[in-house]
Amino acid sequence: MRTIHLNSSNLEEFQKDAIPNVMALGFFDGIHNGHQKVIHTAREIARKRNLPLAVMSFFPHPKTVLSKDDSKFDYLMSLSKKSSILESLNVDIFYIVKFDKDFCSLLPEQFVSSYLLDMQVNHAVAGFDFSYGHRGAGKVDSLKRDSGDLIEVTKVKEVDYQGEKISSTWIRQLISEGKMEQLMSLLGRFYETEVYWEAGNLRVSEHFMLPAPGIYKAGVTIKGERWETEVLVPKNRMDVYLAEQGKYHFLPNEKLGIIWYYRIPIAKETEGENISII
Numbered sequence: 685m686r687t688i689h690l691n692s693s694n695l696e697e698f699q700k701d702a703i704p705n706v707m708a709l710g711f712f713d714g715i716h717n718g719h720q721k722v723i724h725t726a727r728e729i730a731r732k733r734n735l736p737l738a739v740m741s742f743f744p745h746p747k748t749v750l751s752k753d754d755s756k757f758d759y760l761m762s763l764s765k766k767s768s769i770l771e772s773l774n775v776d777i778f779y780i781v782k783f784d785k786d787f788c789s790l791l792p793e794q795f796v797s798s799y800l801l802d803m804q805v806n807h808a809v810a811g812f813d814f815s816y817g818h819r820g821a822g823k824v825d826s827l828k829r830d831s832g833d834l835i836e837v838t839k840v841k842e843v844d845y846q847g848e849k850i851s852s853t854w855i856r857q858l859i860s861e862g863k864m865e866q867l868m869s870l871l872g873r874f875y876e877t878e879v880y881w882e883a884g885n886l887r888v889s890e891h892f893m894l895p896a897p898g899i900y901k902a903g904v905t906i907k908g909e910r911w912e913t914e915v916l917v918p919k920n921r922m923d924v925y926l927a928e929q930g931k932y933h934f935l936p937n938e939k940l941g942i943i944w945y946y947r948i949p950i951a952k953e954t955e956g957e958n959i960s961i962i
């Protein structure tokens with residue numbers, strides 16, 4: 685899979701380089717079951733039309749550019765984690781478009797012309813609520829018209845769970861409430877946080893979330909190895925502590941994956957205490 689960072693200054697070079705493709709569109713933070721439906725639909729069309737499958741996503745998240753509130757945005761995964769999952773879904777080209785003030789002021793037709801038609805998109809696939817162009821004025825139902833009827837469009841119906849739309853926002857909320865056991869139904873897997881060893885602590889990597897403070901049953905993965913243990917998330921939600929952490933010898937900046945299963949209920953009286961499982 686080729687990963688290409690697109691922006692207004694290198695766009696022309698990649699327009700020249702582009703080949704006819706089928707493209708899935710959206711931010712895809714977490715690559716949940718709704719996102720997977722969009723990507724699988726696009727992959728099926730690409731296979732039938734014997735064209736490469738592209739995914740076009742944006743970075744940073746539109747909300748960090750559009751909203752006045754500059755509080756930290758809770759990404760579910762880093763771009764490299766998103767890239768490795770897209771590769772496992774047999775995506776051929778992953779475009780990451782720089783989402784900045786200039787980009788977000790593009791009119792819908794301008795976005796379709798420069799980022800889809802000029803990038804040789806023959807067939808676009810997006811979910812029912814995908815929006816594009818200034819103020820999100822472009823909707824998936826207007827995409828074919830905005831392309832002058834040159835792009836075939838497939839709209840993916842809402843994928844819901846118990847009647848609610850599966851969304852990255854819902855997943856962020858469940859993680860912040862520590863309801864990790866519910867994520868399998870929305871993500872199709874347990875949520876995994878990347879952490880790294882620094883100066884005697886396991887710190888959360890950028891663009892990953894930690895669950896609410898508490899003690900969790902979790903899987904730990906490092907260099908292909910995996911074992912089950914308990915993991916403490918303290919109130920500062922910056923570091924994590926593995927049960928019997930002292931017995932491991934991690935290298936500086938060594939990365940681990942924490943796969944969260946469920947929060948272990950603890951008796952009320954010990955709630956506030958400095959729980960030591962180390």
Ligand SMILES: Cc1cc2nc3c(=O)[nH]c(=O)nc-3n(C[C@H](O)[C@H](O)[C@H](O)COP(=O)(O)O)c2cc1C
Pocket residue numbers: 746747750787788789790795814815816817818819820821
């Ligand atoms: C080229 C382009 C420009 C966009 N400009 C805006 C914008 O000015 N305002 C906006 O609210 N959304 C804009 N969006 C839509 C955002 O990508 C996002 O879908 C929208 O903010 C709704 O977010 P949601 O996924 O949380 O519903 C733009 C999208 C694209 C592809």
Ligand SMILES: Nc1ncnc2c1ncn2[C@@H]1O[C@H](COP(=O)(O)OP(=O)(O)OP(=O)(O)O)[C@@H](O)[C@H]1O
Pocket residue numbers: 709710711712713717718719721722809810811812813814840841842843844849850851852853854
């Ligand atoms: N539950 C869903 N069912 C069908 N399509 C979806 C679903 N959720 C998102 N999509 C589609 O997947 C693509 C990526 O979605 P995107 O990440 O932009 O939105 P989201 O998952 O709703 O995230 P957020 O909650 O942050 O807005 C878009 O085309 C969107 O329409």
